[in-house]
Amino acid sequence: MAARHLFKSGFLPKNLYLNLAVAAKSLGSFKGRTFLAIAGVVLGTLSLITVANTSKAMRLKTIADLERFGKNLLIVKSGLMQGHGSLVGLTTSMKLTLADAAAIKESLPQVKITAPAVTKTFPVRYRNTTVTGTTIMGIPMEFLQLKKMPASGRGRLFTDDDKRRKAAIAGANAAVKLFKGDDPIGKSIFVNQSAFEVVEALEPMAIDLSGMNEDNIIYVPLATFLSRLSSTPNTINLIYIEAVSESAMASLKGGIETLLRQRHNIKKGERDDFSVTDLKDVNSIQTKTMSIVVTLGMITSAISFTISSIGILSIMILMVDERKIEIGIRRAVGASKQDIALQFMTEASFISLAGAAAGLITGIALSLGISWLANIPFAVSLPGLLISCIAAIVTGIASGIYPSIKAVRIQPVNILRS
Amino acid sequence: MKLIELRHLRKQFIAGDVMVDALKDVSLTVERGAFTAIMGASGSGKTTLMNIIGCLDTPTSGTYILNGMDVSTMDDDQLSAVRNKTIGFVFQNFFLLHYATVLENVLLPTLYVDTLRHDLKDKAMEMLQIVGLKDRALFKPRQLSGGQQQRTAIARALINDPDLIICDEPTGQLDSNTASEIMKILTKLNEKGKTIIVVTHDANIAAYAGSTIVIKDGLIEGG
Ligand SMILES: Nc1ncnc2c1ncn2[C@@H]1O[C@H](COP(=O)(O)OP(=O)(O)O)[C@@H](O)[C@H]1O
Ligand SMILES: [Mg+2]
Numbered sequence: 246m247a248a249r250h251l252f253k254s255g256f257l258p259k260n261l262y263l264n265l266a267v268a269a270k271s272l273g274s275f276k277g278r279t280f281l282a283i284a285g286v287v288l289g290t291l292s293l294i295t296v297a298n299t300s301k302a303m304r305l306k307t308i309a310d311l312e313r314f315g316k317n318l319l320i321v322k323s324g325l326m327q328g329h330g331s332l333v334g335l336t337t338s339m340k341l342t343l344a345d346a347a348a349i350k351e352s353l354p355q356v357k358i359t360a361p362a363v364t365k366t367f368p369v370r371y372r373n374t375t376v377t378g379t380t381i382m383g384i385p386m387e388f389l390q391l392k393k394m395p396a397s398g399r400g401r402l403f404t405d406d407d408k409r410r411k412a413a414i415a416g417a418n419a420a421v422k423l424f425k426g427d428d429p430i431g432k433s434i435f436v437n438q439s440a441f442e443v444v445e446a447l448e449p450m451a452i453d454l455s456g457m458n459e460d461n462i463i464y465v466p467l468a469t470f471l472s473r474l475s476s477t478p479n480t481i482n483l484i485y486i487e488a489v490s491e492s493a494m495a496s497l498k499g500g501i502e503t504l505l506r507q508r509h510n511i512k513k514g515e516r517d518d519f520s521v522t523d524l525k526d527v528n529s530i531q532t533k534t535m536s537i538v539v540t541l542g543m544i545t546s547a548i549s550f551t552i553s554s555i556g557i558l559s560i561m562i563l564m565v566d567e568r569k570i571e572i573g574i575r576r577a578v579g580a581s582k583q584d585i586a587l588q589f590m591t592e593a594s595f596i597s598l599a600g601a602a603a604g605l606i607t608g609i610a611l612s613l614g615i616s617w618l619a620n621i622p623f624a625v626s627l628p629g630l631l632i633s634c635i636a637a638i639v640t641g642i643a644s645g646i647y648p649s650i651k652a653v654r655i656q657p658v659n660i661l662r663s
Numbered sequence: 664m665k666l667i668e669l670r671h672l673r674k675q676f677i678a679g680d681v682m683v684d685a686l687k688d689v690s691l692t693v694e695r696g697a698f699t700a701i702m703g704a705s706g707s708g709k710t711t712l713m714n715i716i717g718c719l720d721t722p723t724s725g726t727y728i729l730n731g732m733d734v735s736t737m738d739d740d741q742l743s744a745v746r747n748k749t750i751g752f753v754f755q756n757f758f759l760l761h762y763a764t765v766l767e768n769v770l771l772p773t774l775y776v777d778t779l780r781h782d783l784k785d786k787a788m789e790m791l792q793i794v795g796l797k798d799r800a801l802f803k804p805r806q807l808s809g810g811q812q813q814r815t816a817i818a819r820a821l822i823n824d825p826d827l828i829i830c831d832e833p834t835g836q837l838d839s840n841t842a843s844e845i846m847k848i849l850t851k852l853n854e855k856g857k858t859i860i861v862v863t864h865d866a867n868i869a870a871y872a873g874s875t876i877v878i879k880d881g882l883i884e885g886g
Contacts, residue, residue, distance in 0.1 A: 270762035271762070570758060571760055573758070574758045574759075574760065574771070575771065575774075575775075576719075576743065577717075577719060577746060577752050577758075578746065578747065578752065578771055578772035578775065578819070579743050579744065579746050579747020579748070579772055579775040579776070579823070580743060580774070580775045581739070581740045581743040581744070581775070582739060582740070582743075583740075584743075584774075584775055657719050658714050658719045658720045661719070661754060661758065662710060
């Protein structure tokens with residue numbers, strides 16, 4: 246029975262064409278409302294898809310970031326803290342020392358690895374090209390254990406032999422700016438009058454959890470940095486620390502804070518001149534922000550779908566009124582009540598699905614744009630797609646029911662009286 | 664052989680708090696292949712009778728046998744199927760879909776046929792050929808004259824090969840030349856075996872029919 250009516254009522258290509266022609270034609274006479282109703286579905290689908298895709302992309306990005314750094318990582322940064330969880334210091338004081346790093350390693354049993362590091366910006370020259378404001382980061386060999394560097398594989402990452410050499414690893418952006426297409430590997434670059442040999446180039450990493458755009462960094466061995474590029478050979482501004490286990494993180498963080506306050510002679514009530522950040526904190530703030538965005542997106546989408554349901558409903562009611570004679574004619578030539586009901590359901594769903602299709606395309610385009618702008622991976626969320634399709638179908642059906650009932654109640658005898 | 668048999672048909676309408684007896688006690692038979700005119704003054708019950716014969720409405724009491732089936736006891740779905748298969752309608756006001764082409768209008772009744780056919784378009788063109796509108800297949804109804812619109816309606820009435828074609832004042836909107844063209848087409852269809860019933864109050868139109876039934880105040884005169 247149902248299949249028979251599906252057949253009869255316009256799901257065959259030929260009949261579908263006729264019915265869609267009818268739908269399009271009659272929708273054309275209510276352009277404003279149709280536009281509004283479709284816009285509602287577009288907006289609903291758009292926000293749902295975008296939010297779902299972007300939050301999936303953020304999740305993927307966070308997982309990738311956490312994978313690149315060891316999971317149980319703390320970062321000590323010199324300078325006053327700007328805000329909770331942020332790794333950007335308010336001041337860029339250089340009050341951490343190698344001795345601080347050594348003390349942390351020696352006196353705190355929760356520590357597995359420490360990697361003191363130092364950053365500073367320099368003009369960097371390759372042949373005739375000078376790029377000012379390039380961040381040079383001095384890293385110890387241990388840093389490579391903490392962080393997976395996305396090496397090109399054509400060169401080599403630092404080995405113990407490089408400790409005191411003038412070797413450099415170029416971040417993806419830094420390489421592009423400086424070498425403009427030349428292969429950086431094996432080339433000499435000049436920093437502070439010293440020639441460094443580029444031994445490896447990195448693939449793009451995107452901004453990561455430490456808040457720096459790491460693609461702009463050129464890495465050199467820590468000892469080389471301190472002797473060649475620094476006037477204060479014991480001063481650093483970062484210490485990366487890996488804890489022995491996840492459960493040790495909290496006590497380690499407290500231990501580091503107490504130790505450094507002691508070593509820096511910070512009295513009770515005075516503010517720290519350093520900050521200790523757990524990457525998971527940063528991560529959880531991001532997750533929280535994301536979940537607010539997701540909730541807002543869901544609300545927007547629910548409101549849009551509701552508004553468009555009402556819009557479609559009102560259009561369909563008007564159309565039923567305007568098309569009483571058509572309904573009478575169709576009934577006279579043999580349409581059953583189900584045929585008529587299905588026709589109006591089809592038309593309502595047609596509006597809704599047209600909107601959903603447009604929303605889907607713009608939503609995917611928008612997520613692509615966001616992924617490009619925010620430098621996060623592009624991902625399509627399957628549940629997002631599914632939910633928006635279901636929402637569009639439900640919207641179509643929900644807004645088609647009442648008009649269908651109204652259409653079915655129309656008696657051809659009363660309409661076709663000559 | 665009888666195509667239509669009406670026995671003691673009554674139809675009452677309730678208009679406000681008054682009861683109107685539109686048909687009082689109508690009994691009649693129409694033979695297969697007949698061409699019958701129904702005449703009567705305005706308000707005599709012609710349209711009411713046609714609606715019942717056309718299975719668009721059901722009698723208050725009495726029996727209606729169409730093509731051997733008792734349609735007076737059928738439900739809405741069954742009546743829809745009977746209209747689709749057995750009856751073709753031609754109305755005074757043509758009642759075409761204005762957004763659809765002539766061809767699509769002719770095809771309309773085929774949308775509600777169970778069995779699938781693939782030569783529907785050829786069939787529709789054949790019907791348009793019969794009414795002389797083959798070259799107007801892709802026109803919209805509003806681009807046609809009244810006579811052409813009514814011929815489109817006749818082609819639509821023919822598409823599902825009905826036994827019966829009922830026409831309620833088919834020439835009411837047409838001038839006398841066009842009216843006689845329409846009546847000639849109906850005569851031709853009758854010669855090919857279609858049973859035709861035409862409601863009219865014009866004696867010139869009724870003259871095309873083989874027999875005439877006169878209805879007055881809901882009763883058949885001389886019946
Ligand atoms: N739906 C209805 N409600 C109330 N009265 C009706 C209805 N349909 C027809 N009538 C009445 O029944 C009588 C016959 O009407 P009708 O069959 O339309 O006559 P005709 O077609 O001969 O002009 C009229 O008095 C008319 O007012
Ligand atoms: Mg009448």
